[in-house]
Amino acid sequence: MSADWWRDAVIYQVYPRSFADGDGDGTGDLAGVRARLPYLAQLGVDAVWFTPWYVSPLVDGGYDVADYRTVDPAFGTLDEAEKLIEEAAALGLRVIVDIVPNHVSDQHAWFRAALAAGPGSPERELFHFRPGRGPHGELPPNNWPSQFSGPTWTRVPDGEWYLHLFTPQQPDLNWAHPAVRREHEDVLRFWFDRGVAGVRIDSAALLAKDPALADFEEGVDPHPYIDLDELHDIYRSWRTVADGYGAVFVGEVWLPDAERFARYLRPDELHTAFNFSFLACPWEPERLRAGIDATLAEHAPVGAPATWVLCNHDVTRTVTRYGRADTAFDFATKAYGTPTDLALGTRRARAAALLTLALPGSVYVYQGEELGLPEADIPPGRVRDPMHFRSGGTDPGRDGCRVPLPWTADAPWAGFGSTTEPWLPQPADWPDYAVDRQSADPGSLLTLYRTALALRRTEPGFGDGxxxxxxxxxxxxxxxxxxxxxxxxxxxxxxxxxxxxxxxxxxxxxxxxxxxxxxxxxxxxxxx
The missing domain is CATH 2.60.40.1180 (Golgi alpha-mannosidase II)
Structure with a gap:
């Protein structure tokens, strides 16, 4: 594949905790992925994107990183990650890792040092520590809304507050501090040196903050922490690092303004960014066509390829969503008990697969989409996602799209791992979706994906253009x-x-x- 392989690649997203369990402890791991690499090669994808596999308390599925240079023991070792990258390359598969620059875990060495050092210390300058408002500092420093439900500030015993746009276990970094920028550039080099072909940037539009930490006012621009102009200097610096390795970036950029979105894709910044407008679009012809036109139009001025994705580890599975009366996706409308017609949703998911794979640019496939997995109902006592708890239990959370994959219909736990129940429960009908069963069925969704990806690779006319x-x-x-x-x-x-x-x-x-x-x-x- 050429140096600009990313312009029309098909990239498979692996959520390591739920992909394959190599040691039978109920949690997916790198050993499981390594054993299943031939499956991904046979599927016909070009690259594999891994959600975070770093050391983490796993409060937010690994997006609370305690150490970027070490693999969490639940997933394996750094040596195994290096072997995985090598083995994937031998099969023609590139590896993309996830970097989470907006925040770290509260167990990260920097934050532990900041708590110990106290107010006014250099260690606290790496984060956003502030005194509170009110006569006794008992009120948060500002009114910023959370990216999850709940508050964005937590008070520590010495009276100061720290900012966290996500959970309290994910303190935001201060990107105005040069040490924060140096550290992340070093982390990029660390993984590029190990053969990683690219990086997915989590919450890419949130890093820079208004230095005054001014209150948020609805409808007033600029927003105090979304899409600030200072971000672009950060990504130009990152691009210099990536260009030295021939590596690529894909940004998680949720922005409604097409012109602002396109700025991240200028030739000296990010190579690509996720197309969330298409992911959230309902199964309606006028809306889909308008969304496709808008996506291509916003990418054209900067010469960047579009990306297309139907689902990921944060959103309702495609066959479930497309079987509902409201086929759009919005975090605010997620609710328990929403009825769905899985037969209708599956038929539409099959059609959508060919639609996305025929569009110009690159395509992302979330693990299990090729199997037609539905959104699973997780019993309340087994839910792990913090979005559920921070909503007071009204939001079902994201665990329903993260249930461990079924590989072998007749094996314990559908072949995910043989000795221990998976970390999230599999529905009773999960064996019906198993890889071995679908591989033997010429009419299965897996067979459709394999056939489509083979045609996309060999027939002229597909991909970028x-x-x-x-x-x-x-x-x-x-x-x-x-x-x-x-x-x-x-x-x-x-x-x-x-x-x-x-x-x-x-x-x-x-x-x-x-x-x-x-x-x-x-x-x-x-x-x-």
Missing amino acids: PMDWLPAAPGVLAFHRPYGLLHVTNLSAEPVPLPPHALLLLASGPLTEAGELPPDTSVWLRED
């Missing part, structure tokens, strides 16, 4: 890609005729007896 919409009936998305490739998705309620073509490359479901495209079905066609 132009696309043109074609005239189509209401409710139908049809577009042309280079080399005579056509894509059609029918989101209407009735079957529609296929456009003129010489060859049907792949369909997400069977055509009608008359050869028409049924509702919630996609096809790839070749003109000649």
Whole structure:
């Protein structure tokens, strides 16, 4: 693959805790991943992105990092990580790691030192410690809203408060301090030296803060901690480091303003950023087309490729979401007891897979999406996600999309690990989705993904490049890609005729007896 492989790569997201359990203790680990690397190679992806595997108390699924240079013992060792990177490369798979620059764990050496050093110390300057408001400092320093439910400030015994946009166990770093910048650049070099091909940047638009820590006012710009201009100097510096290794960045950038979003993708900043507008878009033709157009338009001025993703470790699984009356995704609307039609959702997820894989740019596939896993209902006593607890129990949390994968239908725990129950419970029907069962089924979603990825790699016209919409009936998305490739998705309620073509490359479901495209079905066609 060329040096700009990232422009049209298919990247598979691994949540290590739930991918495969190599030592049978109920928690996924690097040994499990290494044993399953051939599966990923056979699937046909180009790279694998790992959510954090570093030393962590795992209060927030590993996004509370205590040491960036060591692998958490629950997942394995640094030596195993190095071997995994080597073994993946031997199979043609690049490795992308997750860096969490906005905050660290409260168990990180820096924060422990800051607590011990006391007010006014240099150690506290690495974070955002402030005296409180009110006659006795009993009120938080400002009113900033949390990225999770709950408060953003915690008071320590000496009376000062520290900022945490997420949980209290995730204190925010002070990115105005040069030591914070040096440390993260050193961490980048540490992993690039070990052969990592890229870095996913968590919460990439949150690092810089208003130095005055002024109160948040709805609708007033600039926001005190989202998308501040100072961020771009940070990422230009990071890009210099990455260019020395030929490595790439993908940013987690949630921004509604297309022009502001595109600034992160200028040639000397991030290579790519996640396309969350598409991920959250409902299964509606007008909204999808508008979202695709907007995405391509916002990337065009900076020459960056778009990214396409249907699901990740934070959002409701695709087959469940697409089977609901409201097929959009929004954290604010997550609730218990939302009904879903899994048959309908699966049909739409199959169609959406071919749609995303036909669009210009790169694609991310979250583990288990290729198996059509639904969102699982986690018993209240087994929930681990802090979003659930900080909401007072009203938010189901994100554990439902993080349930350990089923590999072997007839094995204990569906082959995830053989001796101990997984850290999150698997639903009773999980064996029905197992890899071995789907591998033997030519009509399975896994088979569809394998076939689609093989075609995407070998047929000209896919990946980065132009696309043109074609005239189509209401409710139908049809577009042309280079080399005579056509894509059609029918989101209407009735079957529609296929456009003129010489060859049907792949369909997400069977055509009608008359050869028409049924509702919630996609096809790839070749003109000649």
